[in-house]
Amino acid sequence: MTRLVASIFCGVVALIGCAGTTSAMTIEKIVSPSGIEAWLVREKAVPLVTLNYAFHGGAAQDEADKAGTANLAADLLDEGAGDLDSKAYHERLENHAIELGFQVGRDYIHGSLRALTEHRDEAFDLLRLALSSPRFDADAIERVRGQQLAALQRDSTNPNDLSSRRWWQTAFPDHPYGRESKGTLETVPRITADDLRAYVRRVFARNELKVAIVGDVDAKTAGALIDRAFGGLPAKNDLKPVADATPSGIGRRIVINVDVPQAVVTFGGQGIARQDPDFMAAYIVNHILGGGSFSSRLYREVREKRGLAYGVSDSLVWFRSAAVVLGGTATRADRTADALAVIEHEIKRMADEGPTPDELAAAKSFLKGSYALTLDTSGKIAVQLTQIQIDNLGIDYIQRRGALIDAVTIEDAKRVARRLYGGGMLVTVAGRPKGLTSSETTE
Amino acid sequence: MLTKINFMIIALVSAVASSVLAAEQAGPEIADFTLANGLELVVIPDHRAPVVTHMIWYKVGAADETPGKSGLAHFLEHLMFKGTAKNPAGKFSQVVARIGGQENAFTSQDYTGYYQRVPSEQLKTVMEFEADRMTGLQLTDEVVLPERNVILEEQNQRVGNNPRARLAEQIDAALYLNHPYGKPVIGWRHEMEELSRNDAIGFYRRFYAPNNAVVVIAGDVDPAQARALAEESYGKVPRHGAMGPRVRAQEPPPVAVRSLTLADARVEMPTLQREYLVPSFATGKRGESEALEVLAHILGNGSNSRLYRALAIEKQVAVVAEAWYDSSALDLSKFGIYGSPRPGITLLQLEAEIDAVVALLIDKGVTADELDRAKTRLIADAVYAQDNQASMARWYGTALTTGGSVNDVRHWPDRIRAVTADQVRDAARQWLDKRRSATGYLIKDVSPQVEKRS
Numbered sequence: 001m002t003r004l005v006a007s008i009f010c011g012v013v014a015l016i017g018c019a020g021t022t023s024a025m026t027i028e029k030i031v032s033p034s035g036i037e038a039w040l041v042r043e044k045a046v047p048l049v050t051l052n053y054a055f056h057g058g059a060a061q062d063e064a065d066k067a068g069t070a071n072l073a074a075d076l077l078d079e080g081a082g083d084l085d086s087k088a089y090h091e092r093l094e095n096h097a098i099e100l101g102f103q104v105g106r107d108y109i110h111g112s113l114r115a116l117t118e119h120r121d122e123a124f125d126l127l128r129l130a131l132s133s134p135r136f137d138a139d140a141i142e143r144v145r146g147q148q149l150a151a152l153q154r155d156s157t158n159p160n161d162l163s164s165r166r167w168w169q170t171a172f173p174d175h176p177y178g179r180e181s182k183g184t185l186e187t188v189p190r191i192t193a194d195d196l197r198a199y200v201r202r203v204f205a206r207n208e209l210k211v212a213i214v215g216d217v218d219a220k221t222a223g224a225l226i227d228r229a230f231g232g233l234p235a236k237n238d239l240k241p242v243a244d245a246t247p248s249g250i251g252r253r254i255v256i257n258v259d260v261p262q263a264v265v266t267f268g269g270q271g272i273a274r275q276d277p278d279f280m281a282a283y284i285v286n287h288i289l290g291g292g293s294f295s296s297r298l299y300r301e302v303r304e305k306r307g308l309a310y311g312v313s314d315s316l317v318w319f320r321s322a323a324v325v326l327g328g329t330a331t332r333a334d335r336t337a338d339a340l341a342v343i344e345h346e347i348k349r350m351a352d353e354g355p356t357p358d359e360l361a362a363a364k365s366f367l368k369g370s371y372a373l374t375l376d377t378s379g380k381i382a383v384q385l386t387q388i389q390i391d392n393l394g395i396d397y398i399q400r401r402g403a404l405i406d407a408v409t410i411e412d413a414k415r416v417a418r419r420l421y422g423g424g425m426l427v428t429v430a431g432r433p434k435g436l437t438s439s440e441t442t443e
Numbered sequence: 444m445l446t447k448i449n450f451m452i453i454a455l456v457s458a459v460a461s462s463v464l465a466a467e468q469a470g471p472e473i474a475d476f477t478l479a480n481g482l483e484l485v486v487i488p489d490h491r492a493p494v495v496t497h498m499i500w501y502k503v504g505a506a507d508e509t510p511g512k513s514g515l516a517h518f519l520e521h522l523m524f525k526g527t528a529k530n531p532a533g534k535f536s537q538v539v540a541r542i543g544g545q546e547n548a549f550t551s552q553d554y555t556g557y558y559q560r561v562p563s564e565q566l567k568t569v570m571e572f573e574a575d576r577m578t579g580l581q582l583t584d585e586v587v588l589p590e591r592n593v594i595l596e597e598q599n600q601r602v603g604n605n606p607r608a609r610l611a612e613q614i615d616a617a618l619y620l621n622h623p624y625g626k627p628v629i630g631w632r633h634e635m636e637e638l639s640r641n642d643a644i645g646f647y648r649r650f651y652a653p654n655n656a657v658v659v660i661a662g663d664v665d666p667a668q669a670r671a672l673a674e675e676s677y678g679k680v681p682r683h684g685a686m687g688p689r690v691r692a693q694e695p696p697p698v699a700v701r702s703l704t705l706a707d708a709r710v711e712m713p714t715l716q717r718e719y720l721v722p723s724f725a726t727g728k729r730g731e732s733e734a735l736e737v738l739a740h741i742l743g744n745g746s747n748s749r750l751y752r753a754l755a756i757e758k759q760v761a762v763v764a765e766a767w768y769d770s771s772a773l774d775l776s777k778f779g780i781y782g783s784p785r786p787g788i789t790l791l792q793l794e795a796e797i798d799a800v801v802a803l804l805i806d807k808g809v810t811a812d813e814l815d816r817a818k819t820r821l822i823a824d825a826v827y828a829q830d831n832q833a834s835m836a837r838w839y840g841t842a843l844t845t846g847g848s849v850n851d852v853r854h855w856p857d858r859i860r861a862v863t864a865d866q867v868r869d870a871a872r873q874w875l876d877k878r879r880s881a882t883g884y885l886i887k888d889v890s891p892q893v894e895k896r897s
Contacts (some may be wrong), residue, residue, distance in 0.1 A: 025492075043491065087747060087752075090745065090747045094747060116826060147763065157708075159604055261710070264604075294536040304589070306592075309593070312594040328682050362537070364542045365540075366540045368539075369543015372543070372562060373544075373545055376662075376832060378496070426693075
C-alpha cells in the first residue's frame with residue numbers, strides 16, 4: 001500500500017503535515033487545456049477515481065413561486081441525456097458500476113462521480129452528457145415530480161420537517177434562504193421543462209466551477225478528463241444576485257401543533273461568515289457548547305445529567321449571503337420546557353462567561369487531531385477540497401489550519417462567545433409540548 | 444451513542460473486469476489471529492492516512508436477551524460509557540475527544556460494537572481503555588436511571604415519531620413466530636421502562652469477555668504491532684469460563700400468509716412493506732445467500748430494477764418500489780420489498796402489481812444482461828469499500844459476529860461471480876413464497892383524534 005505521496009513534493013505544491021507527524025498528502029493545482037482550474041490528489045492504492053465539483057447557483061436561484069426548480073433539475077440529470085433515454089443512460093452507468101450524484105444546496109449545486117480507473121473515460125463522457133444535454137423528457141419529469149410530491153406530502157406531518165421549515169421561513173421571510181431547496185406542494189407542480197432547461201443553461205458554466213479530483217491519474221490525464229466533462233460548457237454563468245440577509249424573528253418561540261410523542265425543537269440565531277476574522281474562534285466556542293462530540297456542554301447537561309433527550313447539538317452554518325448558528329433536540333412532551341430551559345441557560349452562560357481555559361485547550365486539541373479523520377478516503381478528500389475552494393481559503397489551508405486554531409486566545413473565545421450567543425435565539429417546536437410558554441401557537 | 448438497528452452489510456461481490464480482479468487479489472494483507480484468552484483479532488492495514496479505526500465486536504445482541512428484558516443489549520451499550528474503577532465516567536470519552544478521535548457504538552440483533560477512530564499513534568491508548576471496560580464496568584443508579592430516560596427518548600425519536608418504523612416493528616413481530624428477531628433491538632417500551640442496573644450488570648457479566656469478542660483494527664497499523672498492543676491490553680483480561688454456544692429458539696416452517704395494517708393520523712404517504720423469511724449467509728446452503736443478493740439487486744435496486752421499471756415507469760402505479768436482502772444474520776434472515784402507490788392507486792392494486800413482477804421472475808428467470816449488471820455492481824462495491832478503512836472494519840466485524848470468517852469475506856467476490864441465472868430463479872421460486880412472508884400496510888387513520896398523549 002502506498003502512503004499518500006511522499007514528502008519529496010514538499011515545497012512544490014501544498015502539502016499536509018509536512019512539518020508535523022502526520023503523513024503527507026499532496027494537492028496539485030492543475031489547469032485543464034480549456035482553462036478550468038482543479039485540485040488534484042494522486043492516490044494509487046485503490047483503482048478508482050473520485051471527482052467532486054460545485055457550480056455556483058443553487059436553490060437560491062429558484063423563483064419564489066417555483067421553489068424546487070434546481071432540486072428537480074438535479075434529480076433529472078441522470079434520467080436521460082443526449083441520445084440516451086433514461087433506461088439507456090442508466091444501463092450505461094450500471095454496465096460499469098459508475099456512480100454519479102447531484103445535490104442542491106442554497107448557493108451551489110454539488111456533484112460527485114466515482115468509477116473504477118479503467119472506466120473513467122466512460123464515466124466522464126456520461127457526466128458530460130448529463131451536464132450539457134440533459135433531455136428532461138416529459139415522462140421522466142412527471143415521474144420524478146411525482147416522487148418529490150409524494151415525499152413532500154409524507155413530510156408534511158413529520159415533526160423534524162415542520163420544525164426546521166418553520167425556523168427557516170421565520171428567520172428569512174421573503175428571502176430565498178427561507179425556502180426549502182425541495183420546494184413545496186404548491187410550487188413543485190408549477191415547474192416546467194423550460195424552467196429546468198433555463199436553470200441548467202444559467203448555472204452550468206466554467207467560470208465559477210470548483211473541481212477536486214482524487215485517484216490514480218497524473219495531472220495531464222486529469223486535465224483531459226476535466227475537459228471531457230466540463231470543457232464544452234459555456235464560459236460564463238448568468239446568475240441572479242442574492243441579497244445579504246440576517247436572521248429575523250430572534251426572541252420568538254413558535255409551537256407547531258402535531259400529535260407526536262416527542263417534540264422536536266429547533267433553535268438558532270445570527271452566525272458568523274466564513275471569511276470573518278472571528279470565524280475560527282466561533283467554531284471552537286460552538287464546539288464547546290454543542291459540537292458533535294460526547295463532551296459538549298449541551299450533551300452533558302441535557303442528555304448525560306438529566307436524560308432529557310437522545311441527541312442535542314448545534315453548529316455553525318454559513319452561506320454566501322448569510323450565516324446562522326443552528327441547533328436542535330427532540331424530547332418528550334412533558335419535559336420539553338425543561339430541556340429548552342437548560343439549553344437557554346447554557347447558551348446564556350456561554351455568552352456571559354465564555355469557555356474555561358481547560359475547555360478551550362481540549363477543544364483545540366480535538367479540532368486539530370480529528371481533521372485527519374475527514375481526509376481518510378478519496379471521497380472525503382474530494383469533498384473537503386471542493387469546500388475549501390468554495391470558501392476561498394487557499395490551497396495551503398489544510399497546512400495552515402492548525403496554526404489558525406492555536407492562535408485563538410481565551411480572550412478571543414470569550415469575546416466571540418458573547419458575539420455569537422448574546423443576541424438571543426429564534427425557537428420553533430413541533431409537537432405537543434406541555435407547559436411551554438409560547439409567544440405564539442399555530443396549527 | 445448511535446444505535447445501528449439494521450446494520451446491513453454492504454453487498455460485496457465478484458468481478459469480471461481485470462483491474463478489479465487485480466485489486467481484489469492485491470487487496471490489503473489481512474491478518475487474523477487469536478490470543479490465548481480466546482480474543483480474535485483482525486488487522487486490515489491501510490497506510491494512506493495516519494489514522495486508525497479500532498472496533499470491538501461482542502458476539503451478543505438483542506436476540507440474546509432473556510424474554511421480558513427487551514432492549515437490554517442496547518441499554519448496556521449506552522451504559523458502557525459510564526466508567527470503571529480505573530477510569531471514572533466520562534474519562535474515556537474525554538481522552539478520545541482530546542486526541543481528536545471519534546467514537547460511537549451500535550447494537551444489532553446479533554452483535555454489539557464499540558469503536559474509536561483516532562490518530563494511529565493513539566491506538567495503544569484506546570485499546571487500554573477498551574480492554575479495561577471489557578470487565579471493569581461499574582454502575583450506580585445515579586447514572587443508570589437518567590440513561591434509561593435517554594433510551595426511551597431514543598425509542599421515541601427512532602420509532603414513536605416515525606410511522607414507517609412502527610410498521611416495520613409490527614412486521615418483524617409477525618414474521619418471526621418463535622425466534623427473538625421478532626422483538627425490536629431498541630426494545631418494547633413497557634419492558635425498557637423496567638430495565639434495571641442489576642439487569643445490565645447481569646447481562647454484562649454473562650456476555651462480555653475476550654472469548655466472546657472480535658477486535659478489528661483497520662488503518663495505519665501493521666499486524667505485528669497490533670498484536671503486541673493487544674497482548675499488553677486485551678491479553679490480560681481472563682477468559683470467561685462458561686461461554687455457551689449461541690442457541691436461540693428457531694422458527695417453525697412458515698405456513699400462513701400474514702398481513703397487517705397500521706393506521707396512523709400522520710400518514711400522508713401510504714406504503715406497503717413486505718418481509719420474507721429467508722436464509723442468511725450463515726444458515727444457507729452454499730450459494731443460496733449469494734443468489735438472494737443478486738436477486739435483490741435485479742428485483743429492486745435502482746431505476747432499471749424489475750420493480751421500479753414495471754411499477755414506476757411502465758404501469759405508473761408506484762412512486763417508489765424497491766427490494767433488499769440482509770445476508771448478515773446468525774439465524775434466518777429477511778428479504779424485503781417496499782413500495783408506495785401513486786395517488787389514486789390503492790395498496791391492494793400496488794400489491795397485485797408487485798406480485799405480478801415476482802411471479803414473472805419466478806416463471807421466466809433473469810436475463811444474462813441483468814445478471815452481468817448486478818454482478819458488476821456488487822463487485823465494484825467490494826473495490827469501492829477498500830477506499831474506506833471504517834467500511835472495511837465494519838464489513839469484517841459484521842461477518843465475524845454473524846457466523847462468517849475472514850476467508851468467507853475475502854472469497855465472497857468469487858462466490859458472487861459463480862451465481863448463475865438458474866440459481867437466481869430458483870432462489871426466487873423457493874424463498875419468495877408468500878406463505879413465508881408478512882406484509883404490512885401503512886395507512887392514514889381518519890378516525891376522529893382525541894388529544895390523549897402525555
